[in-house]
Amino acid sequence: MLTTHPFDDDHLHEECGIFGASGSEGAAALVALGLHALQHRGQEAAGITSFDGRDFHTHRAMGHVAGNFDRDDVIRALAGDIACGHVRYSTTGETALRNVQPLYAELQSGGFAIAHNGNISNAMRLRRELVRRGSIFQSTSDTETIIHLVATSQYRTLLDKFIDALKQVEGAYALIVMTPDGMIACRDPLGIRPLVMGKLGDTYIFASETVALDVVGATFERSVEPGELVIVQNGELRSIRPFDQVAARPCIFEWVYFSRPDSIVDDHSIYSVRKNIGAQLAIEAPVEADLVIPVPDSGVPAAIGYAQESGIPFELGIIRSHYVGRTFIQPGDKVRHLGVKLKHNANRALIQGKKIVLIDDSIVRGTTSLKIVQMMREAGAAEVHMRIASPPTRHSCFYGVDTPERAKLLAAKLDLGGMTDFIHADSLAFVSIDGLYKALGEAQRAEGRPKYCDACFTGDYPTTLTDHDESSAIDQLAMLDERVN
Structure with missing residues (x-):
């Protein structure tokens, strides 16, 4: 069977879209609206995870936001005043429900949910080392690598474990993380992938694009800065910058194609x-x-x-x-x-x-x-x-x-x-x-x-490309071996 998308099948496809809301009764409904506005960034699958102060609730499905999250029973089951969501177009990992985000795991410190836009370019090397040390992966997504790095970190607090994990990854990421203590939103030090922050009354909102803030009626506050972690706990917001400062390199294709025309990215x-x-x-x-x-x-x-x-x-x-x-x-x-x-x-x-x-x-x-x-x-x-x-x-x-x-x-x-x-x-x-x-x-x-x-x-890549370079080296050795034999 073939799908006819005559003018869409040969474009660079959008990576993913993420949306989070902290401090709103029925936060999942707000997240579902935000994901509708970000649907152009990923049409393969969608998911929402919420936290009601005691338990985490997740609904993930293949297909569009509409049809999966416009049902009252689904939204009612996602109870809580904090929630995050994700629309997916796969760039790593197979097209399967186990790779649909947010990904969730029970860590020693409690529940941990993560929604990721971007790609970890050394995920395969990290994964091999984690598996060697005993980690058991449940998906083929590069995002799960971050969860295992947090789980195996020797630092004491969850925040320090998370920072330790991020310092081990290379590539691009905009992340929204939920824990029993609150929400964390962050971008990689180069700011390759976008992430903005807004407010709706006392609710803090994070999204891949400003258009998602517009749709839910939120006021745009600012972009999450490259290398910044924004932490929301008990209605209070604080910011930390745990990485060495480097010159930002946001993706130029956001302006060419990815973002919706009615969005504003880095004041443009x-x-x-x-x-x-x-x-x-x-x-x-x-x-x-x-x-x-x-x-x-x-x-x-x-x-x-x-x-x-x-x-x-x-x-x-x-x-x-x-x-x-x-x-x-x-x-x-x-x-x-x-x-x-x-x-x-x-x-x-x-x-x-x-x-x-x-x-x-x-x-x-x-x-x-x-x-x-x-x-x-x-x-x-x-x-x-x-x-x-x-x-x-x-x-x-x-x-x-x-x-x-x-x-x-x-x-x-x-x-x-x-x-x-x-x-x-x-x-x-x-x-x-x-x-x-x-x-x-x-x-x-x-x-x-x-x-x-x-x-x-x-061809001017702003980071090292560990997995690609190692894969290329293996391919070259294989070609050499074929010639010799």
Whole structure:
């Protein structure tokens, strides 16, 4: 069986979304609303854990928040005035209920629930050592590594054990943790993954994006700072910074694609930045055309920016049906092609005979761009020019984003001419890396110490990649062994 997501299956998929509320009667209902607002960050599974002062309660399920957490009996069973939740798109671990978060464990100090956005890039090495010492893992998620590090730490207090665990992991994490003593929210020292804090009356709220605060009526207070632990106990908030201070490197793709356009990340409006990227793209890669057309929905803000800067009219040349979910079809080119049109269809009357500029956020494998260009040709477009609101994606992400291995990335295999031929476009251009930084208010990308993590474009990873490096070394030894034998 195949799922037809014709314009979604070839994007860099969102990593995860987390939401926590402390100090609200019926906190789980608030968390469920917040998770609805973060559904774009993960559509594979969702979970909520609550604490009622004595017991922890958890409900986890495959699928969307709607249908799993809009039932009164489910929310009533999640009693308590403190709760945290998670929406998942798996980047590590199999697609199975045992990997759905929040993960929960009974430690010596009591219950411990954790929701994680990001990826621990040395989880496999840590896991091997923990198993050697006697740990028994219940999931294949990298997040469970943190639980075992806390459980086996020799420090006395739970907070010190948690800090000890975090000092042993590398990679990216935004975490919400619940214990019998309260809630902890934190980000990795580089701040690769986002996390914000808000208030709703006396309730403290933590979320991956500000849009989730908006939905529940909370006031945005500030971002949780890179390397900061924010602790809420008995309605009181305090902050500690147990790590050595380093220059932050938040993920630049939050502004390109991941975050909702109505969110604000590090004082930047996502919508405004995406329009700026489109305008910069028009400056760097102009083309004579009749229409600017976005690839829905992620290409819309950049297309507006491109149209305004270039003076070429913006039009909706691809119409998306929002009433078609997953469409299961049997394999077969003819039926599959018809299935594509259930969700996206060309606005033929608008496109026929026109020179068009298509705006999309990224090219990963290139298969989606090929489909879009073909759709425009079949609708009668005279010329099809593709403009991409990010630099070429040439490297895999190891910080919580589902990226294909590098050998499958189109920009890692082909030069610009080769990519243009592959998607059958009349021309193709990407915004430059300096142009992307300009859209975020920077003069250019600083060499040596860039302000953002842009490793998917540049290969400049801000942390060590222990598991990947060890795996690569093993693969190279295996290849050498095959040649010798």
